[in-house]
Amino acid sequence: MPRLVVVSNRVAVPDPEGPRLAGGLAVAVNAALKHREGLWFGWSGQISPGETNTPPVTVERRRRSFVTIDLIENDFQEYYNGFANRVLWPILHYRVDLAEFTSVDLGGYLRVNARFADALSRFIQPDDWIWVHDYHLLPLAKELRARGHDNPIGFFLHIPCPPPDILLALPQHLETVGALSHYDLVGTQTQHDADNLRNYFELQGANFARNQTHFDIDGRRVQLRPFPVAIATKVYARTARTAVRSDFANEVRDSLNGRSLILGVDRLDYSKGIPHRIQGFAQFLETFQNWRGHVTYLQVTPQSRSDVPEYADINQTVNTLVGEINGRFGEPAWTPIRYVNHAYSRASLAALYRMARVGLVTPLRDGMNLVAKEYVAAQDPENPGVLVLSQFAGAAEELDGAILINPHEPEGIAAAIDAALQMPLGERQARHRRMYRHLAAHDIDRWAESFLAALMESRQQPRLFDNIRQLFAVR
Numbered sequence: 001m002p003r004l005v006v007v008s009n010r011v012a013v014p015d016p017e018g019p020r021l022a023g024g025l026a027v028a029v030n031a032a033l034k035h036r037e038g039l040w041f042g043w044s045g046q047i048s049p050g051e052t053n054t055p056p057v058t059v060e061r062r063r064r065s066f067v068t069i070d071l072i073e074n075d076f077q078e079y080y081n082g083f084a085n086r087v088l089w090p091i092l093h094y095r096v097d098l099a100e101f102t103s104v105d106l107g108g109y110l111r112v113n114a115r116f117a118d119a120l121s122r123f124i125q126p127d128d129w130i131w132v133h134d135y136h137l138l139p140l141a142k143e144l145r146a147r148g149h150d151n152p153i154g155f156f157l158h159i160p161c162p163p164p165d166i167l168l169a170l171p172q173h174l175e176t177v178g179a180l181s182h183y184d185l186v187g188t189q190t191q192h193d194a195d196n197l198r199n200y201f202e203l204q205g206a207n208f209a210r211n212q213t214h215f216d217i218d219g220r221r222v223q224l225r226p227f228p229v230a231i232a233t234k235v236y237a238r239t240a241r242t243a244v245r246s247d248f249a250n251e252v253r254d255s256l257n258g259r260s261l262i263l264g265v266d267r268l269d270y271s272k273g274i275p276h277r278i279q280g281f282a283q284f285l286e287t288f289q290n291w292r293g294h295v296t297y298l299q300v301t302p303q304s305r306s307d308v309p310e311y312a313d314i315n316q317t318v319n320t321l322v323g324e325i326n327g328r329f330g331e332p333a334w335t336p337i338r339y340v341n342h343a344y345s346r347a348s349l350a351a352l353y354r355m356a357r358v359g360l361v362t363p364l365r366d367g368m369n370l371v372a373k374e375y376v377a378a379q380d381p382e383n384p385g386v387l388v389l390s391q392f393a394g395a396a397e398e399l400d401g402a403i404l405i406n407p408h409e410p411e412g413i414a415a416a417i418d419a420a421l422q423m424p425l426g427e428r429q430a431r432h433r434r435m436y437r438h439l440a441a442h443d444i445d446r447w448a449e450s451f452l453a454a455l456m457e458s459r460q461q462p463r464l465f466d467n468i469r470q471l472f473a474v475r
């Protein structure tokens with residue numbers, strides 16, 4: 001089996017001492033590396049002092065190497081804060097209005113991608129397969145090809161892909177989105193995302209095959225397919241079963257005083273629709289007054305990307321709203337919303353999910369949203385809670401037992417919370433069973449294996465065609 005080289009902006013170097021904080025990307029990469037020798041390359045998360053790049057640092061853990069580089073301040077600002085998170089992130093989440101483009105940041109983005117390629121180059125062996133993750137590294141295959149690496153290279157986009165009308169608003173999009181044509185395989189979260197990207201490449205003159213799963217452009221062939229990212233469903237269910245008996249869980253349960261828990265868990269990000277959700281909850285208290293005093297809405301929201309102005313703004317907005325709603329509806333013995341900014345371990349979150357009667361996952365736009373999947377996996381099948389899910393989360397294509405809502409409609413959120421709290425046990429069980437079965441069958445191991453199988457195929461197919469062509473040519 002060939003070695004797998006994984007590349008992503010951040011690398012989760014395992015810390016045998018620390019709690020398991022791993023996010024979705026780390027779980028996905030670990031699944032890919034599970035049965036094979038591998039190397040994971042990316043940014044250490046550290047800024048190096050001065051203006052000179054320091055050499056990569058390698059950590060060996062079991063059969064895997066973790067190779068990281070630091071970024072100098074300028075690169076961090078232009079590549080990460082600037083182009084990745086102030087231009088690509090908003091535009092790919094359909095928020096052209098929030099994009100702040102500068103050609104300096106684009107330059108920094110391209111420069112850091114070239115630096116990744118330079119640093120990675122000497123670790124790549126001819127038989128390696130390379131799997132690149134997410135919007136930070138759109139041009140990486142192009143850079144690696146320019147350094148002579150002919151390895152199979154796949155790319156997976158963890159965030160949404162909007163239609164061409166929006167992609168074309170991205171200045172010099174050919175340098176970034178267009179550079180995806182240097183990969184052998186491009187994976188998206190949903191069919192909808194794949195269709196949008198296909199339409200974009202058609203506008204750039206790509207020829208699509210009849211079955212639409214690959215296209216030819218400038219003499220290159222690219223496979224393009226959805227691979228909805230998943231979770232380690234059974235492991236997660238087991239974690240939740242145990243964690244719900246922990247001291248942490250008991251303390252939270254006691255503090256609820258018999259009230260039903262409504263739960264939201266999101267990074268602090270404008271794409272998550274947290275203010276809209278809080279407005280929806282306020283509408284719920286307004287319309288369904290009988291629930292006042294009988295529910296607690298806990299919103300767990302670790303802060304992120306705090307150097308980016310739009311993230312400071314959303315922080316301010318949410319703080320103000322929570323204060324307003326608690327002031328308006330709260331009583332001396334009841335706080336309607338608990339808002340916490342800490343990050344919790346996987347086990348603690350699993351315990352909260354299992355305790356929650358309602359999981360509120362209402363992003364304005366989300367590639368997949370693994371909180372939705374984790375919430376389902378964590379439920380007690382005998383007495384499951386209900387998932388209220390945005391129609392604009394990738395997970396909505398799969399989780400047909402959720403109550404789907406439009407996050408822009410507070411009345412709809414309010415009615416969905418009420419319906420979830422009132423739902424009879426039989427219906428809750430039936431919805432949960434359906435979704436759990438799907439998640440158990442489509443888990444993260446299957447996701448990783450199907451992507452890698454497609455990457456292998458993407459290399460075999462054109463060669464097969466070449467061989468057949470040659471055969472006919474000789475005759």
Ligand code: G6P
Nearest residue numbers: 009010025134135158159304305
């Ligand atoms: C999203 C992205 C990931 C990213 C994560 C955390 O899930 O798809 O690529 O790592 O957010 O964001 P951060 O900027 O802190 O890495």
